Amino acid sequence: MYKSLAKTSIVGKKVIFMPSCHSTNDICAEFVTAGQGENGLVIATDYQTNGRGQGANLWVSDKGENLIISVLLDTSFLAVSQQFYLNMVVCLSILEVLKNFLGENVKIKWPNDIYYSDKKVCGVLIQNILKGTSMEYSIVGIGINVNQVEFSPENAASLRMITGKWYELQTIFELTGEKLEKYYLLLKDGNNESLKRLYLKNLLWYQEAHNFALKSGEEIKGMITDVEESGRLIIKSGEVIHRFGYQEIRFVR
Ligand code: BTN
Numbered sequence: 001m002y003k004s005l006a007k008t009s010i011v012g013k014k015v016i017f018m019p020s021c022h023s024t025n026d027i028c029a030e031f032v033t034a035g036q037g038e039n040g041l042v043i044a045t046d047y048q049t050n051g052r053g054q055g056a057n058l059w060v061s062d063k064g065e066n067l068i069i070s071v072l073l074d075t076s077f078l079a080v081s082q083q084f085y086l087n088m089v090v091c092l093s094i095l096e097v098l099k100n101f102l103g104e105n106v107k108i109k110w111p112n113d114i115y116y117s118d119k120k121v122c123g124v125l126i127q128n129i130l131k132g133t134s135m136e137y138s139i140v141g142i143g144i145n146v147n148q149v150e151f152s153p154e155n156a157a158s159l160r161m162i163t164g165k166w167y168e169l170q171t172i173f174e175l176t177g178e179k180l181e182k183y184y185l186l187l188k189d190g191n192n193e194s195l196k197r198l199y200l201k202n203l204l205w206y207q208e209a210h211n212f213a214l215k216s217g218e219e220i221k222g223m224i225t226d227v228e229e230s231g232r233l234i235i236k237s238g239e240v241i242h243r244f245g246y247q248e249i250r251f252v253r
Contacts, residue, residue, distance in 0.1 A: 002044045002069075002170055005177045010040035011071060011184070012177040018043070020063075022050040024070035025127055025141040032072065032129060032137055039074040042177070052125055052141065055247055059123060065148040066158070067172050071180060075128065075135040077188055083128055083135060084231035087112045088199040089187045090140050093179035094122050095202055097144075100175065101159055101167075107204040110224070110233050111246055115204060118253065119157035121145050140180070146172055192229075200227065204251075211252040219252060 005012035021027050024043040031037045045068050051059035061068055075086055091108045098106045102116050109115050114122035125141035145151070145158035146167050159167055187195060200206050206224050212235060213219050222237030232243045 002042075002173050005174055007174070007178055008040070008181045011073075011181040012042045012173075013040055014038060015042045015044060018045045020047040020049065021045045023048050023052045023141075024068055025052055025125060025139050026050075028070040028072050028139045028141075029127065029129070032139075037072050037137060039072065040181075041072040042069055043072075044069045044173070051143070053123060054125060059125070059143050060152070061143060061145075062148045064169075066146045067142065067144040067169055067176065069142050069173065069176070071140045071142070071177070073138050073140060073184060075138040076131075078135045080128075080130065080133060080135055082192070082229045083138075084111070084227065084229050085187055085192055085195065086128075086138050086140070087124070087126055087231065088195050088227075089183040090124050090126065090142070090180065092195065092198055092202070093183045094124070094142065094144065094176065096179045097172065097175045098122065098159075102162055106202075108199065108202050109204045109251070110227065111231055116157060116162055118155065119162070120153075120155055121157055121159065121162070142176065144172060144176070196227070196229075203227070213250040213252050215248055 002015050002017050004015045024045050028043045047063040048068060053059040091112050094114050095106055095108060098114060105117055107115050112124040113120050122144045127139040128135055129137040147160045148158045149161055209221060209223050211219050211221050220237045222235040225236045226234040232245055235242045
């Protein structure tokens with residue numbers, strides 16, 4: 001159960017909590033289709049039977065242990081070609097929440113995972129709803145691993161596993177909603193360039209030489225130099241500039 005947020009003016013003023021559902025992103029989309037979507041609406045649950053991850057992945061989370069929410073945001077002020085700014089804003093807000101508990105060792109892994117050291121602590125799934133060729137709404141699905149202590153993907157961890165402490169989910173929810181609103185408003189006010197600078201500053205492997213695996217199986221050594229506003233990752237390898245979309249590249253540790 002989550003209470004609506006007291007310190008925000010958009011995000012989480014209306015919170016719909018379902019003890020269990022298939023996917024909060026899907027429920028949020030159903031509200032939009034039914035004409036009941038409003039800016040800042042939050043769908044929250046304790047358990048998803050068909051939690052959606054990036055690509056064809058599932059997002060599996062033990063009942064009542066983690067933060068599972070979808071936030072509906074009006075993104076009609078953003079051009080479709082600039083949609084990745086919303087990903088940046090969402091990552092920066094979660095980064096700020098997690099740094100609060102975990103310190104500075106928290107990084108954004110392109111495009112929008114949040115890592116502590118080599119462990120994934122949060123996944124984000126953004127679904128954009130277009131009206132013709134313009135953005136209308138975005139459904140921001142956020143899964144933060146909070147109190148769960150065992151994960152089958154070994155690269156996952158929770159706040160509790162890292163700090164040894166148990167956390168009230170309402171507290172994490174409040175902070176997440178407040179930070180999301182803060183960065184959303186910065187974007188709405190046109191602070192695109194400073195948001196991008198902050199995103200790059202906190203990006204894992206930014207301007208460091210590392211290996212990356214391409215879909216062809218080939219490995220390249222290169223350096224992340226930028227991220228396009230459409231979301232493509234730019235890697236410089238020798239004198240060659242590569243541009244990769246999601247799932248066209250894998251980070252090799
Ligand atoms: C990923 O890293 O693969 C993205 C995971 C996103 C999970 C969240 S949990 C809340 C929302 N509802 C969903 O079905 N997925 C997102």
